[in-house]
Amino acid sequence: MSATLSTAEPAAVPVTATKTRHSRNHRRSVWWWLGFLLLVVWTIGTIFPVLSIFLLSVRGTQDVYNHPLGLSGALHWGNYSEAWNGAPGGTAFYHYLINSVVSVVAALLIAIVLGTVTSYALVRNTSPGKTPLLLRVFVIALVFPLVVLVIPIFGLLDQAALLNSPAAIGVVYGVLACPTVVLITYSAFLEFPEELIDAGNLDGLSEWGVFVRLVLPLNRGPIAACLVLTMIFVWGEAQLGIIALQQAQSKTLAVGLLGLQGQYFTNQGVLFSGLALATLPILVVYLIMQKFIVRGLALGGALR
Amino acid sequence: MLRTHLRRRLMVIGTLPAVAGIVLLVAYPVVRTVYLSLTSWDGASAPKFIGTTNFRDITGQGGDLWATVLRTVRFSLVATIGVMVIGTLLAAALSAGIPGARFFRVVWFLPMVVPVSVSGVYWVNAFQPTTGLSNYLLGKVGLGTTHAWLADPHAALYVTSFVWVWISTGFAMIIMLGAMNGVPVEIYEAAEMDGCSVLRRFFSITLPLVRPTLATVALLEIIFTFNGFTLIWAMTQGGPGTSTQILPVEVYRQAFINGNYGAASAQAVVGGVLLLLVSVVMTRFIRSSSGSGRARAGLIRGRANRSALAVGQGAK
Numbered sequence: 001m002s003a004t005l006s007t008a009e010p011a012a013v014p015v016t017a018t019k020t021r022h023s024r025n026h027r028r029s030v031w032w033w034l035g036f037l038l039l040v041v042w043t044i045g046t047i048f049p050v051l052s053i054f055l056l057s058v059r060g061t062q063d064v065y066n067h068p069l070g071l072s073g074a075l076h077w078g079n080y081s082e083a084w085n086g087a088p089g090g091t092a093f094y095h096y097l098i099n100s101v102v103s104v105v106a107a108l109l110i111a112i113v114l115g116t117v118t119s120y121a122l123v124r125n126t127s128p129g130k131t132p133l134l135l136r137v138f139v140i141a142l143v144f145p146l147v148v149l150v151i152p153i154f155g156l157l158d159q160a161a162l163l164n165s166p167a168a169i170g171v172v173y174g175v176l177a178c179p180t181v182v183l184i185t186y187s188a189f190l191e192f193p194e195e196l197i198d199a200g201n202l203d204g205l206s207e208w209g210v211f212v213r214l215v216l217p218l219n220r221g222p223i224a225a226c227l228v229l230t231m232i233f234v235w236g237e238a239q240l241g242i243i244a245l246q247q248a249q250s251k252t253l254a255v256g257l258l259g260l261q262g263q264y265f266t267n268q269g270v271l272f273s274g275l276a277l278a279t280l281p282i283l284v285v286y287l288i289m290q291k292f293i294v295r296g297l298a299l300g301g302a303l304r
Numbered sequence: 305m306l307r308t309h310l311r312r313r314l315m316v317i318g319t320l321p322a323v324a325g326i327v328l329l330v331a332y333p334v335v336r337t338v339y340l341s342l343t344s345w346d347g348a349s350a351p352k353f354i355g356t357t358n359f360r361d362i363t364g365q366g367g368d369l370w371a372t373v374l375r376t377v378r379f380s381l382v383a384t385i386g387v388m389v390i391g392t393l394l395a396a397a398l399s400a401g402i403p404g405a406r407f408f409r410v411v412w413f414l415p416m417v418v419p420v421s422v423s424g425v426y427w428v429n430a431f432q433p434t435t436g437l438s439n440y441l442l443g444k445v446g447l448g449t450t451h452a453w454l455a456d457p458h459a460a461l462y463v464t465s466f467v468w469v470w471i472s473t474g475f476a477m478i479i480m481l482g483a484m485n486g487v488p489v490e491i492y493e494a495a496e497m498d499g500c501s502v503l504r505r506f507f508s509i510t511l512p513l514v515r516p517t518l519a520t521v522a523l524l525e526i527i528f529t530f531n532g533f534t535l536i537w538a539m540t541q542g543g544p545g546t547s548t549q550i551l552p553v554e555v556y557r558q559a560f561i562n563g564n565y566g567a568a569s570a571q572a573v574v575g576g577v578l579l580l581l582v583s584v585v586m587t588r589f590i591r592s593s594s595g596s597g598r599a600r601a602g603l604i605r606g607r608a609n610r611s612a613l614a615v616g617q618g619a620k
Contacts (some may be wrong), residue, residue: 011390035397036402038398038620039394039408042390042394042412043408043411043412045470046411046415046470047411047414048338048416049415049423049430049470050414050418050421052419052426052437053422053426064435065434065435065437068430068436068437068440069437075319077439080335081379089407094488099456110325114321114322114325115320116324117318117321117322118318118319118321118322118323120318121315121316121317121318121319122319124315124581125315134319134323137326138326141326141330141331143580143583144330144334144576145527145530145531145575145576145579146533146552147331147530147531147533147551147555147572147575148333148334148337148572148573148575148576149330149333149334149337149553150333150335150555150556150559150572151333151334151336151340151555151559151565151568151569151572152333152340153329153333154560155336156328156329156332156333171350171460172329173504175322175325175326175328175329177327178322178326178329179326182322184557186310187446193488196537207315208315208318208612227316232416232417235419236418236420236421236534237420237423237534238420238421238533238537239531239533239556240515240533240551242537242556243556243560245382253419255421255536257421257422257425257538258421258424258537258538260533268429271429272423274423275425276417277427278421278422279418279419279422281415281439282417282419283414283416283418284403284414286414286417287410290413290537292409292477293413
């Protein structure tokens with residue numbers, strides 16, 4: 001542990017606060033290398049399980065059992081088509097995929113539209129230096145865990161005949177993610193130069209015109225961060241889904257996977273193809289947009 | 305001037321949809337859960353008011369509320385401590401600008417991106433005796449290949465906590481990184497000139513300055529783990545026996561498997577109140593430690609906390 005600390009610190013003699021701080025000190029001690037080694041071990045520990053999901057997804061059951069690292073064995077690309085079309089008597093995977101996409105799109109629409117509109121309205125209506133009451137309400141809303149909310153939300157969905165609707169689940173998640181979006185974008189909008197808004201007004205743009213034409217496009221970073229985070233959250237969430245999405249063909253990936261283990265028990269390779277199919281879309285989105293998470297939150301969201 | 309003012313006031317309308325949504329899907333459910341906890345309800349007929357009977361049942365003999373709470377707290381503590389220690393060290397390493405920092409950062413956040421149910425199923429396989437990765441590796445170094453951790457009531461909770469740490473450390477790391485990068489460089493330079501050692505700088509500068517963020521992230525992890533239904537359900541469904549049956553799993557079982565919505569609501573209420581108490585205490589701690597006069601760092605911290613809380617929703 002202390003070895004890792006020593007890795008961290010020689011270079012904490014930084015050049016700038018915003019960019020990575022490069023080490024001025026080029027003499028690297030044994031402790032430095034030991035710490036670095038630990039970091040490499042953690043890196044292998046994080047990347048390998050993700051990689052091996054993909055490696056194991058093209059193996060036969062026997063190879064999965066004999067070589068759990070997924071590094072050897074014959075290639076069974078047929079696993080994917082089997083998962084995609086579903087085992088006999090099981091649910092085809094593309095149902096899950098479509099449902100996940102539907103719920104994510106619904107959630108994003110709700111969370112981003114409601115969230116940004118709300119925080120802009122708050123920013124334009126609050127005197128500087130004051131925290132709007134509503135913002136505090138949203139912070140409190142964040143503290144309530146889903147476990148306190150699930151039973152009544154289930155009741156609401158039931159009454160509205162919206163059980164088994166991935167879109168409805170998406171809308172619920174969208175609303176639950178709304179306070180997050182408000183908190184992130186509020187601090188971003190707060191820093192937006194007022195002169196620009198005034199200039200927009202002089203050019204004949206209404207308040208909302210300024211919002212759509214100036215504020216939104218110029219705050220792409222934080223909004224993209226909200227987008228990715230909401231997407232990751234909704235794509236992986238199953239607590240409400242497992243309750244509300246009861247019909248096999250209405251399940252999202254995250255919910256469907258919870259039942260997949262029994263279904264494909266005899267064919268481990270197909271199970272892993274299922275896991276890979278569920279991971280790939282969100283992984284691609286993350287790799288494309290990862291810089292927004294870090295800049296939008298670690299630096300932008302946190303410091304702006 | 306007045307027109308602008310009025311126009312701005314009208315924008316309040318813009319907040320209405322979000323407020324309505326929060327009222328419908330957060331405020332109403334909270335009130336409703338509290339009400340349901342005082343009733344006997346099978347989910348179909350009308351709820352019957354029975355006062356505090358549910359609470360007496362779940363806390364009395366035959367009720368296993370306290371065992372569940374204790375289990376939840378243990379899961380939560382083990383996981384949160386693991387996440388905080390590793391996440392802080394990783395963030396410190398990144399903030400120090402180790403070679404390849406960008407690559408490491410992207411990779412370390414990866415487990416957070418993989419859907420929790422996928423990670424759960426993967427790790428269940430990895431922990432299988434004989435065929436799983438963990439036993440394969442142990443076999444390679446001659447420690448035996450037949451450990452059935454997930455079937456062992458004493459080990460299962462720690463295995464699931466381990467997987468939680470694997471998943472959530474990246475999240476803590478990103479937030480901590482934001483806070484650490486906000487510590488003014490001059491402080492480190494001054495300390496170095498004064499001859500402070502690397503360890504000393506970490507413990508005397510970095511840690512105290514990011515303490516409020518540290519506390520905020522810890523609070524979020526506690527909230528997330530208290531709510532860690534998906535991982536447990538994917539890995540053990542609460543078993544073996546009841547050894548991993550944390551609160552949300554118990555609530556799910558009571559309500560949606562046993563059809564005992566009243567008792568389930570009572571358990572949810574107890575969990576919610578506990579969490580609220582923890583939040584209040586920790587928020588006090590965060591406030592008091594950020595009012596310590598280091599103006600610039602304090603400013604940074606306030607914002608880092610807000611955004612940490614904001615991101616927090618992500619794992620709810």
